[in-house]
Amino acid sequence: MLKFDAVFIGAGAAGLFAAGIAGQAGLKVLVIDHAEKVAEKIRISGGGRCNFTNRDATPANFLSENPHFCRSALARYTPQDFLSLVQRHRIGWHEKHKGQLFCDESSDEIIAMLLRECEQGAVTRWQPCSVAAVRHGTQGFELDTSAGVVATRHVVVATGGLSIPKIGASDFGYRLARQFGHRIVETRPALVPLTFDATQWAPYAALAGVSLEVRIAAGGGKARTEFLEDLLFTHRGLSGPAVLQISSFWRPGQALEIDLTPQLDLAPQLRAAKTGSRKQVGTELAARLPDRLAQAWLAEAPELAGRPIADVKDKDLDALAHRLQHWTLTPSGTEGYRKAEVTAGGVDTRELSSQTLESRRVPGLHFIGEVVDVTGWLGGYNFQWAWASAAACARAL
Ligand code: FDA
Numbered sequence: 001m002l003k004f005d006a007v008f009i010g011a012g013a014a015g016l017f018a019a020g021i022a023g024q025a026g027l028k029v030l031v032i033d034h035a036e037k038v039a040e041k042i043r044i045s046g047g048g049r050c051n052f053t054n055r056d057a058t059p060a061n062f063l064s065e066n067p068h069f070c071r072s073a074l075a076r077y078t079p080q081d082f083l084s085l086v087q088r089h090r091i092g093w094h095e096k097h098k099g100q101l102f103c104d105e106s107s108d109e110i111i112a113m114l115l116r117e118c119e120q121g122a123v124t125r126w127q128p129c130s131v132a133a134v135r136h137g138t139q140g141f142e143l144d145t146s147a148g149v150v151a152t153r154h155v156v157v158a159t160g161g162l163s164i165p166k167i168g169a170s171d172f173g174y175r176l177a178r179q180f181g182h183r184i185v186e187t188r189p190a191l192v193p194l195t196f197d198a199t200q201w202a203p204y205a206a207l208a209g210v211s212l213e214v215r216i217a218a219g220g221g222k223a224r225t226e227f228l229e230d231l232l233f234t235h236r237g238l239s240g241p242a243v244l245q246i247s248s249f250w251r252p253g254q255a256l257e258i259d260l261t262p263q264l265d266l267a268p269q270l271r272a273a274k275t276g277s278r279k280q281v282g283t284e285l286a287a288r289l290p291d292r293l294a295q296a297w298l299a300e301a302p303e304l305a306g307r308p309i310a311d312v313k314d315k316d317l318d319a320l321a322h323r324l325q326h327w328t329l330t331p332s333g334t335e336g337y338r339k340a341e342v343t344a345g346g347v348d349t350r351e352l353s354s355q356t357l358e359s360r361r362v363p364g365l366h367f368i369g370e371v372v373d374v375t376g377w378l379g380g381y382n383f384q385w386a387w388a389s390a391a392a393c394a395r396a397l
Contacts, residue, residue, distance in 0.1 A: 004030045004124075006154040006397050007143060009131055009172070011038045013383055014369025015158030016114040018390035022397050023121020030152070031123055032145060034130045035168035039111045041160065044167070045383070050107030052086065053079040053387070054380035056099035062385065063248055063375045065185050069349035070374045070385065073357070077391035079384055089113040100379045134176060140364050154364050154397050158390070161343025161370040162187060169337070173347065173371035180362045183348040185373040189340030190248035193239035194256075194331035203300060207233040210290050215262040216242045218250045225249045228262055233293075237331065244378045247334060248344055258327040261288055266321035274310045274317075281309045281320075289324070297324065342382055346373040356396035357389055366393045 006022050008015045011033035023029040037043075042050055054061070057079050059071045083101065086093055091113060092104030103109050118125065126147050133144040140153040159173035174184050210233045217226035225246065232240030246256060266288070273284045281304045285294035297320075298305040304312060304320060334340070347367045351360050357372070359365040368389040376382040 001142075002030075002148065002150045004028050004150060004152040006030075006156060007032065007141075007150060007152040008156045008158055009033075009176075010158035010160060010369070010371075011035075011125060011127060012158060012160050012369065013039060013042055013114075013386035014160075014390040015156070016111075016118060017387055018156060018158065018368055018394040019123045020114060020117030020121050021391060021394035023118060023123040025121075025394070025397070027397055029121065029123045030150060031118070031125045031127075032129045032131060032143075033125075033127045033168070034170070036128050038125075038127065039114065040167040041164070042107050042111050042114075042383075044164075045107055046102050046380075048107055049102045049105075050110045051096075051100050051102050051380040051383070052093075052107075052110055053082050053101050053384045054099045055079050055083075055095065055101060057376075057381050057384045061377045061379075061381045063190075063344060064349060064373050066349040066373070069352070069354050070388075072354040073388040073392035074384070077388040079380075081391075082384070082387050085117075086110075086113070089116070098379055131172070134179070154366065156366040156368060156393060156397075157347075157371055158367075158369050159371055161346065163189060163192075163337045163340040163343055165337060173367065177347045177367065177371075180359065180365055182351055182359065182361065185345040185348050187343050187345035189334050189337050190344035190375055191244045191341035191378050192247045192334040192336070192339055193234065193237060194243055194247055194250065195237040195333050195335060196329070197332045200329075200332070201237060204233060204296060205235055207292055207296055208235045209233065210292050211240060212260065212290055212293065213262060214242050215259040216246045217257045218246050218254055231258065236335075241378055244341065248342075248375060248377070250331065252333065253330070255328050255330045258329070259325045260293070260327055261324055264288060266325055267318045270309065270317040270321055271314055274312070277310055278308055281305070281307055281312060281317075284309050341378070342370060342375055344373075344375040346371050346375075349373050355392065357393040358396070368393045 005027035008019045008031045011031045019029050019031045062070050091109045130146045141155045143150050157173045214231040215228050227245040229242035230240045231242040282298050357366045369386040
């Protein structure tokens with residue numbers, strides 16, 4: 001039987017990164033992945049350019065039932081640490097808005113970098129290879145794999161979340177966690193487009209392709225969360241960064257509130273536009289909103305359409321402005337794991353060490369990356385969690 005110090009299940013962002021660190025520290029390391037190709041999510045990430053971290057990442061950018069858990073790992077492996085590695089590998093990068101760092105050329109460069117780091121650590125990689133069973137062995141664990149039985153002191157589960165099953169996502173990590181007595185925080189698609197009933201959406205379906213900056217909010221009271229980001233209308237509902245961000249906080253049945261002119265106080269502007277203007281309401285709206293959106297909005301208010309703004313009462317303009325700045329609508333659901341960028345929920349962090357990502361129940365068993373109940377916002381945060389949790393685990397093996 002082949003023996004290793006550590007076996008990593010999942011050769012994605014977290015698994016490859018951790019394996020490289022552990023191998024370079026002198027451990028005998030095996031990485032197993034059931035997919036044909038490594039790190040497919042890195043390949044498709046960031047529109048093919050991999051938004052590999054966020055310069056401004058803090059624990060506040062992550063959701064979890066145990067919000068403080070991510071602090072330790074994030075503090076000990078920072079966005080700057082990963083950027084330094086990218087620079088050492090001479091990968092060109094640039095910053096987009098809000099601290100998001102992308103490759104200049106291609107996300108393949110990040111994959112190649114992780115594989116080089118694994119080579120430098122003499123990491124063994126089996127792929128495609130499946131794991132049928134994991135059990136306690138004489139000195140740690142034994143794994144039945146499609147390439148034979150292996151023994152190891154440490155098993156590190158890095159199988160990611162459930163999103164995009166067609167490129168290798170599976171529930172393996174959650175099943176293994178349950179097998180060893182771990183609780184799973186209920187999983188749900190996150191960073192995902194939201195959908196609406198066909199009849200409710202009919203007035204807006206023709207707006208597919210319209211995009212604009214909005215302020216979007218979900219939840220009430222202390223739980224209210226809002227983002228200022230771009231919104232995209234689609235045939236079935238809403239997408240774009242604004243909706244992906246809020247989707248992680250949205251719960252079924254909740255309404256969203258959208259301010260379609262977040263940079264303007266619309267009511268006083270429309271009132272002021274009455275003075276000396278013979279323009280129609282629609283023309284004035286189209287000066288402040290995408291034209292198609294302004295027209296669709298007025299189609300819902302036929303009493304205003306086609307009228308000169310000067311003839312409209314202040315209170316009617318105020319009501320129009322209020323509807324545009326407090327558009328309230330309730331999604332019927334999400335596009336699901338097929339379209340979600342990440343899975344919220346996962347292995348309950350209250351049963352893991354925040355220092356080493358090791359199970360408190362089963363010494364030698366570790367969970368890193370997205371399989372854990374730590375979910376980042378849109379914008380490079382999820383990769384930063386993959387790198388940081390991987391480093392915390394691998395340095396402690
Ligand atoms: P990851 O999913 O990377 O790897 C898991 C690995 O485990 C896979 O290789 C899989 O094949 C393997 N596996 C699964 N089940 C297995 C089994 N039973 N046996 C063996 N192997 C198994 N984040 C970000 O920060 N910036 C971005 O730009 C993007 N963009 C983006 C775009 C799209 C379309 C998606 C779907 C996601 C993103 N993300 C992102 C999210 C990011 O890709 C994700 O959070 C990380 O890849 C998670 O890293 P992990 O290593 O945990 O899982």
